[in-house]
Amino acid sequence: MLKALVLPYGSPGWKDKMRVLEDILSSRQTAPFLYNDVLILVPSSRMKRMYGRLFLDFAERRGSAALVQPEVQTLHQFLQRLYGRLNGPLLMDENSRLVLLEGIVKERLSNSSSFPLNPDLLAPSLTSAVATMIEQLSGAGVNPDDLQLKIKDSDFSDKPQVRLLLDVYTRYQGVLKDSNLTDPAGMRAFLRDHFDPAWLAHYRTLIIDGVQDFGPLEAAILKKVAGCGDCAWLVNAPSSGLLNHAGEYHPLRIVKDSLVMTGVLPTEERIGADEGQLFLASALFSDRPFPEIADKAPHPSSFSKTINLLSAVNTREEVTLIASEVKKSLKTGTPADSILIAFPALDEYGPLVEEIFTDYGIPYNRALGRQLSTSAVAIAVVSLLRACQEDFSGASLLRVTSSPFLKFAENRKIAAALDRLMRDKRIAGGKQKLLTALKFTKLDEGAPDVLTGPLNDLFAALEPFSSQDVSPLNIWMKRLYALIAWSGLGARVAAIHGPLNVNLQAYRKLIETLGSLAQAGSLFADYTYTFHEWLFLLKKTFMHTRFQVPPEDEGGVQILGFEESLGHPWQEIYLGGLVDNKFPQRLPQNIFLPEQTLETMGVRTLERARLNAAYHFYRLLLSAGKVTLTWPENEGDRPVVPSPFLEELTPLKKAGLLNRGIEKTSGIQFSLKIEDSRSIPELAKAISLAGEIKDLNAILNANIEGVSGIRSALDYKPEEHAQGITTLVKREFWVTELDDYIKCPYDYYVKYVLRIGPLEEVTEDISPMDRGSKVHAILRNFYLSWTRPVTEEARDEARTLIRKLAGSAFDTEADTFRNRRDKELFLTVMAERFLDAEEEFWKQGFRPAYLEQKIECYPLVLMNGKDVELSAKIDRIDADENGNFIIVDYKTGKYPLPRMNVDQDIFQLPVYAVMAQKALSGKGLALKKPIGLAYYDLAGKTGAGARDVVLFNKQARNDHPSSKPNASPKSAEEFDAILNQSMDKARKAVEAILAGDFTSTPQDENRCRYCPNEMLCEKKEA
């Protein structure tokens, strides 16, 4: 006899379930408690373990330790065991199914003219789409003939993708039949057709608990199972009335449809939900208008549930918010394992939750499996293979040599030596380049060669993967097994002790997964793979495979997936990450058949996914006395839209039932007040910002883990006489560094005092700085060789000289795209602009008098009477026969432009002018009077000619080329004032540096936008 019992969600339903179980168990009043004639079917392993604990409690309460437990099985295990009794075709696993489908898809694509792209490119992505489609069709009981029949008159039946689907599906079924294999859908269909009630005859009672949302094949089997004896089907729903009347878009429809398919119509209700619960159940996903629902809401004083909807500024703050609420609850005595934390995208949130919950000292149990591809052991294996795929690129080799799971971990010097070699030789990897570099590297005397042996060892181990051959899957797997044995992965994982360590679990799953792929390889040996295809398959398989880390116990706050949270009595639920597109998850449209056609065949993927998400949202809202829903307002720097399901709370909001007693419901973020700190990191941050604090000793002296770090930090006192950040005793300054100080004192501090610079990526491309140096050197060498005017007639000759010099400068660099482009840019743009400018310049009667002229030990007297020394290297100084001179600076990038008044951003050139006038007056060609300051705009940033005399004394001469003809000419007094002011700026900059004044005050705020000091400078936080 079949009874369907409706149990409400949450604690009332849980109590009722206990009564049902007690009724069944009380059939045996005294020990021995033998219950192996009771079969319980549940949806998850976690629920199975929960039943195990319940029965032990039951026996203990009756004073007996001896108990033969009822048989509890997950539906999946149950079906597989029943199938094991039949002599049906061999059930293949998911990996074999995908390998077979990928092989068929590739085979079909290479014979088809409808898909002109290379099948190797198309197959991997098409295969997963075809595999999912076939799984859905066969799950709905639609075979290839049915499909053909149903679409034969449609206008899309002739489309290439539809023909491909039919073709692959037919072939797939054919291969299964010929090989005596079956897939999960085939297994269920076989079981349905060969089910024997005698298998279950020895069970006195059957209980089906929490099993819902299944397809027609499972429904047919469960119907037969339920008919085998005394069966109680436990259905969770607020009431049988709501369940029976669930409309097309209501979340309960998912339960109703499953029950209808099995012929179970729930009519019996042992206890009802309370009034508030029933209101909530009928208000959510109702088809009535919100105001109408709100009117029928109970008065807030009689609504016992607490429902909150909160949003935090970002995901970190959202998890912090949840952690602080959980911590408050734990402090008020809520048992940790009665608190549920769930996220639609737990993989994304998991690491953050673990980090913040650990900081908060909250005991937790994260039960959902993890992606194998994210485990350190899978990453180590893939890194090895990727090193080969990328021809041993620097990045991949560094990953391999620094992995703690591979054999090179035994010698830490290898990774460091490799990094040094690549930086010194400026190579970005490559087997041949590395070998050549190793051959010609001279080691320091007595220094051992730590690289040659290991690298050759690695190259040899990966040799089987370097060939271009096409091999069957099992050959690739054999090669991989040999590589893993060589890498010492197993031994290194085993060296980490503890049976539950995450790497050991990942390693076991990895070996199991490789075994499954090897099995697929032996089943389908005809399908072959190139190395790239095989590696893609391997990575895809690791991505789909999940591994569990069994907790030492399952206590603590429960961080679970939606399915795993079923069937537990929760006191508090926190449901986070409720953002659009993730909840419900947006799925891609079906590429093969229109949704309406699929619906007529019982395949309702998109609608089913939405209903499933809605069902869990609905269920969780009704499953605890306190439910907190959260969402982040931003993800990274992107604002996000909340989940559309949250609209369902509108009637509650209107009725004053939402967020009762909470003032701030949005824009929530961590408070920086000491008294609000709930973790040691938060306390440390709050103390560091609070400055001098009284009465903190009680906390600091309490024996709290982690506080000693804060105590030591507070105990540290900087030296008494320290002024500012630091006091320098420096006496020599380059003009360029003073210019950097003027641009931003804090940036100067980072670069010149701390000497921190961003770590450059190892690359064979020349850096912008190197390119600038090369350009400067070419132009200097040009005038070292060219001692006469540049004229129109001599232009070709001058160009040839420049080309020759450019060849020597650039051609020694690696032949990369960027390096070629840089040389081309120099020859076609910079050199031509330079020669154009020179032709005009020589007509003015000037000539380059000094090239890359160094001036050192130039005395600069400070306000305190002491002096320091300035140094400079001036690109070029042009002079006429009277000793009038112009300072020249070559620029491949931007430069400051002149202003209309005396105050100028141009700083270096006027200082150079003053220094040159004094330092070079008695040398070679005497420089009598500075009359101009020029930049050579080689890249054409201003749009004018290359020679841009940005400031000049118009009274000395007024015929200079200039991109700012109004701002550049100055009177003799103004020009002198600019030179004097610049020297004054230099002096003030030196004094400020010596005084340790390194404030975050950039000359131009725009500079902060591209500044690499963001981690250090407070400017960005302000």
Ligand code: SF4
């Ligand atoms: S972010 Fe701005 S203020 Fe800070 S160091 Fe950079 S340029 Fe200076």
